[in-house]
Amino acid sequence: MSQIENLTEKAISLLKQLIETPSFSGKEQHTADCIAAWLDAAGIPFKRSKNNIYVFNADYDPEKPNLLLNSHHDTVRPNDAYTRDPFKATISEGKLFGLGSNDAGGCLVSLLACFAYWYPKKDLSHNLIMVASAEEENSGPNGLNSMLKILPEIDVAIVGEPTLLELAIAEKGLVIFDGTVKGTPSHAAHPNPNNAIYNSIEVLKWFRDYEFPKVSEVLGPVKMTVTQISAGTQHNVVPAKVDLVVDVRVNDCYSNKEIAEILKREAPCELKVRSLRLNSSSIDREHPLVQAGIGMGKGTYGSPTLSDQAALSCPSLKLGPGDSTRSHSADEFIYLEEIQQGVRLYIAMLEKFLHPKEN
The missing domain is CATH 3.30.70.360 (Alpha-Beta Plaits)
Known part of the structure; x- marks a missing residue:
């Protein structure tokens, strides 16, 4: 089994844990524990602020620009139309069912696998910072917005949300x-x-x-x-x-x-x-991060849905496995193949972006 396949298998195992651990916005302490334990098992030192878990690559250099990888581990409450147990991770016909599987658990675990792959690498063009954030679904005060006071300045970000692995270069x-x-x-x-x-x-x-x-x-x-x-x-x-x-x-x-x-x-x-803080977000189509995805055959579009991008003032790209139309729906699911593709895409895009002189 290759390193990427091994990381993908561990990512899917974590997602199953997250599904079976209720994590409504503001009450994500137990999923934060799961993510912390996963990082600990991978030998990656982490820090915690309330229910946000954050990590830096091993070769972090304060003189380099910072690339943020972010997705959230809170969920909405299940609706009354569920026919399956929303807190039971079940696999059927290649689909992993459960609350938060698509929004945004698949993105989160794929980004964690990507971060784990890049964590020990040296001589990268950017530092990597990974934040598994809380309170995204309710735009709460203790989510990614609270982390920006703690983290060093972010120069560019990938926000993991289900986009069918296409490049959302703007968000309303x-x-x-x-x-x-x-x-x-x-x-x-x-x-x-x-x-x-x-x-x-x-x-x-x-x-x-x-x-x-x-x-x-x-x-x-x-x-x-x-x-x-x-x-x-x-x-x-x-x-x-x-x-x-x-x-x-x-x-x-x-x-x-x-x-x-x-x-x-x-x-x-x-x-x-009520509030003016949830502004639109965008990244230039010519940005090297976007071009890395375009070079792999990915299309670009503008997203009508809101995410943690709204908390960021830097250029940010929304990208992830899963389909936004499944979010907040009954019997939510994500295809296992989508997670496998997501891990590979994230890693391959960063291969192009973090080693610009070699590509």
């Missing part, structure tokens, strides 16, 4: 707004020309039809969606207001701050922004 940001449509409260039996619920009809149409003028070549247009609406307490009372939640997926033509300024100025209702 996210801004959530709480909106309020006001009216006049009254008894339902009396005339009321200022009914907040009726007023909300035109407001909803405005959000549905509004288009931001700047369209990204990679990420397309900004996408704005009203995702929640609530009003009223009883059948015979016209409420004073209607509450809305608006989800805005931001392309790389705008900062989140610009989106907030535009909507506060133009939207036909009151808006309050």
Whole structure:
């Protein structure tokens, strides 16, 4: 058995452990223990900050630039449509089933195998830093964003998320707004020309039809969606207001701050922004890391989904085994072959990137 095959086998074994160890966001201490034990067995010294596990390559040189490898080990809660035990790792027809198998356990263990392969190597162009992070699914305060205060400056990153092993060179940001449509409260039996619920009809149409003028070549247009609406307490009372939640997926033509300024100025209702920190992410298609993947026949695209890339200010590439459409679905799974391919791809891309003079 080759070294890469051996590492892949150990990675799949770890993934089975992770599946069978509940790790909802903020409660990942036991999966952090599993990852720590895996690294310890591999002879790789690690550090821990809350439920984040992080490691540096053996030949770390503070004078060199830093490449971050990152994926998360927290999961969402299983939905009611599961027909299998979400916490039981089972294999059937080449598929490994279980909660977190696809999002993002397969990516995480593949990156760990890749890091273990490169850990002892010398004379690399970049240092390698691996972070198995917590609280990605809820964008919590104790995830990758908290690690950036601890780690040295990151120059470029690979974020492991399921991309069918294609190169996501950009990712949309996210801004959530709480909106309020006001009216006049009254008894339902009396005339009321200022009914907040009726007023909300035109407001909803405005959000549905509004288009931001700047369209990204990679990420397309900004996408704005009203995702929640609530009003009223009883059948015979016209409420004073209607509450809305608006989800805005931001392309790389705008900062989140610009989106907030535009909507506060133009939207036909009151808006309050929850956070501006989840900005869009990107990496130049000509970046050597991207070119390494393109040279191996991989295509590029823009991702509509959010990840830990949003915490990073450096160029970052989203890449990993698995399919994003399986994430958060019932009976989640990943193909074992996808993990095998993921380990090989990560290692081969870094072979090209970490030894630029030899390629």
